[in-house]
Amino acid sequence: MSIRRDHETTNRPAQPIYLDYQATTPTDPRVVDAMTPWFFERFGNPHSAEHKYGWDAAEAVDQARDAVAAEIGGKGRDILFTSGATESNNLAIKGAGRRRREAEGRDKIVTVASEHACVLESAARLEREGFEVVRLPIGRDGLVDLDAVEEALDERTALISVMAVNNEIGVIQPLGEIGKRARAAGAWFHTDAAQGFGKIPLDVDEMAIDLMSVSGHKIYGPKGVGALYMRRKKPKVQVEALMDGGGQEKGVRSGTLPTPLVVGLGAAARIAGREREREAERLKGLRDRLLERLEAEIDGLFLNGSREARIAGNLNVTIPGLEGQELMAALDGIAVSSGSACSSGAPGASHVLQALGLEAGKVAASIRLGLGRFTTQEEVETASDRLIETVGRLRSRRGAA
Ligand SMILES: Cc1ncc(COP(=O)(O)O)c(C=O)c1O
Structure with missing residues (x-):
C-alpha cells in the first residue's frame, strides 16, 4: 500500500525515504x-x-x-x-x-x-x-x-x-x-x-x-x-x-x-488490531535485513538495547567515531533521527542512551532508524546503501584529515 498523495503537485521534489516512524507516522x-x-x-x-x-x-x-x-x-x-x-x-x-x-x-x-x-x-x-x-x-x-x-x-x-x-x-x-x-x-x-x-x-x-x-x-x-x-x-x-x-x-x-x-x-x-501480528512479522524481516547489512558493512557499529525484547520497527545504532548530527547532515535522501523528536527542535544528548551507560562520544554517535507500515524492501535496500556509503565517505575524509 502506498500513502495517498493525490493532494500533491506532480513537480514536487522526491521526498526522502522516511525512517523515523517513532517520531510520528503518516495517517493511514x-x-x-x-x-x-x-x-x-x-x-x-x-x-x-x-x-x-x-x-x-x-x-x-x-x-x-x-x-x-x-x-x-x-x-x-x-x-x-x-x-x-x-x-x-x-x-x-x-x-x-x-x-x-x-x-x-x-x-x-x-x-x-x-x-x-x-x-x-x-x-x-x-x-x-x-x-x-x-x-x-x-x-x-x-x-x-x-x-x-x-x-x-x-x-x-x-x-x-x-x-x-x-x-x-x-x-x-x-x-x-x-x-x-x-x-x-x-x-x-x-x-x-x-x-x-x-x-x-x-x-x-x-x-x-x-x-x-x-x-x-x-x-x-x-x-x-x-x-x-x-x-x-x-x-x-x-x-x-x-x-x-x-x-x-x-x-x-x-x-x-x-x-x-x-x-x-x-x-x-x-486497523492496528487486525494487522498487528502480520505487520510485526513483515517489519521484523525488514529490520533484521537492515541491521544485518549495517553490521556487516560498517566497522564497529553496534545496536543499543536488547536484541530480543524490542519492537519490530526500531533500531538504534552507534557508529563509533562519527557524530550522529554530522551523519544526518551528510545523508542524502533518508529521514532518520538522532533520538527523540518529542522534546523540542534542538537535539540534546539523549538521556536514554546516557541511562544505558553509553559514554558521551558514543551517545553523540548514535542514530535511530524507525520502520513502519509504508516501509518497503526497496527502501530498506536503498537506505542501507546510502548509510554504508555515507559512513564510508565521512570516515575516509576523517582518516585523510
Ligand atoms: C513514549 C512516548 N511518550 C509520549 C509521547 C508524546 O506523545 P504525543 O505526541 O501524543 O503527546 C511520545 C512521542 O511523542 C512518545 O514516544
Missing part, C-alpha cells in the same frame, strides 16, 4: 476516510444531548472508545480521550498522584530514568510539590531490573509509571512482571504505551495495568488526539482533573471532544 488513508464525514455533514457536538447531530457524534465517540479498549483487553467505558500521550501521561501521573496523596496519604512515585520527558517532567512537578520520586536505572539492555522495582514499591507508593516501549531504543519493558509487583504493594500501575499500543500485545488485566496512555499519531491516526485507559474497578482508579470546564469525560477532562480525531483514533486502533 483508511483512517482519513473514516474521519472525513465527521468534518462535514456529521459535524455535531458529541455533548449535544438534544438532537440527532449530537447523538450520532456521541455514538461514534463511544464506538471509538470500544475500538481502543478492544486492543488492550479493556472496556470502552474505561477510555478517556485526550489531546495525545503527553496529556494522558500528565493526567495519569499528576492526577493520580495528587488524588492518592489527598485520599490515602500515599506520596511516592516510582518511575524509570529512560521514560519520555512528559513522564519525567510530570514526576518532577510532583517532587516539587513534596512527593518522593524514585527514578529506577536501566541495564545495558535498556530494561528495568525487577528486583529494583520490588524494592522501590511500598505502602507509600501512589503510582509506578513504566513505559511499554521506549521511543528511542524500542525495548519492551516486562509489563506483566511490573504489574504483579505493583498490585502486591497496592501501587497503581501506569504505562506510557505511546510506542507500544497497536505494536505489541497488551492486556490490562493480564498485566495488571491500571492506567495506560495512547497516542493517535504513533499508530497511523491523526495528530492531536490520544487516550487514557483508567481502570474503574479493582482498584477504582481516580484522578484529579488538570483543567476546569464543562466536566466532559466524566469530569476528568473538560473540553469538547474532537469527533473527527477521536473517530480517526478508533479506526487506527481497529
Whole structure:
C-alpha cells in the first residue's frame, strides 16, 4: 500500500525515504476516510444531548472508545480521550498522584530514568510539590531490573509509571512482571504505551495495568488526539482533573471532544488490531535485513538495547567515531533521527542512551532508524546503501584529515 498523495503537485521534489516512524507516522488513508464525514455533514457536538447531530457524534465517540479498549483487553467505558500521550501521561501521573496523596496519604512515585520527558517532567512537578520520586536505572539492555522495582514499591507508593516501549531504543519493558509487583504493594500501575499500543500485545488485566496512555499519531491516526485507559474497578482508579470546564469525560477532562480525531483514533486502533501480528512479522524481516547489512558493512557499529525484547520497527545504532548530527547532515535522501523528536527542535544528548551507560562520544554517535507500515524492501535496500556509503565517505575524509 502506498500513502495517498493525490493532494500533491506532480513537480514536487522526491521526498526522502522516511525512517523515523517513532517520531510520528503518516495517517493511514483508511483512517482519513473514516474521519472525513465527521468534518462535514456529521459535524455535531458529541455533548449535544438534544438532537440527532449530537447523538450520532456521541455514538461514534463511544464506538471509538470500544475500538481502543478492544486492543488492550479493556472496556470502552474505561477510555478517556485526550489531546495525545503527553496529556494522558500528565493526567495519569499528576492526577493520580495528587488524588492518592489527598485520599490515602500515599506520596511516592516510582518511575524509570529512560521514560519520555512528559513522564519525567510530570514526576518532577510532583517532587516539587513534596512527593518522593524514585527514578529506577536501566541495564545495558535498556530494561528495568525487577528486583529494583520490588524494592522501590511500598505502602507509600501512589503510582509506578513504566513505559511499554521506549521511543528511542524500542525495548519492551516486562509489563506483566511490573504489574504483579505493583498490585502486591497496592501501587497503581501506569504505562506510557505511546510506542507500544497497536505494536505489541497488551492486556490490562493480564498485566495488571491500571492506567495506560495512547497516542493517535504513533499508530497511523491523526495528530492531536490520544487516550487514557483508567481502570474503574479493582482498584477504582481516580484522578484529579488538570483543567476546569464543562466536566466532559466524566469530569476528568473538560473540553469538547474532537469527533473527527477521536473517530480517526478508533479506526487506527481497529486497523492496528487486525494487522498487528502480520505487520510485526513483515517489519521484523525488514529490520533484521537492515541491521544485518549495517553490521556487516560498517566497522564497529553496534545496536543499543536488547536484541530480543524490542519492537519490530526500531533500531538504534552507534557508529563509533562519527557524530550522529554530522551523519544526518551528510545523508542524502533518508529521514532518520538522532533520538527523540518529542522534546523540542534542538537535539540534546539523549538521556536514554546516557541511562544505558553509553559514554558521551558514543551517545553523540548514535542514530535511530524507525520502520513502519509504508516501509518497503526497496527502501530498506536503498537506505542501507546510502548509510554504508555515507559512513564510508565521512570516515575516509576523517582518516585523510
Ligand atoms: C513514549 C512516548 N511518550 C509520549 C509521547 C508524546 O506523545 P504525543 O505526541 O501524543 O503527546 C511520545 C512521542 O511523542 C512518545 O514516544
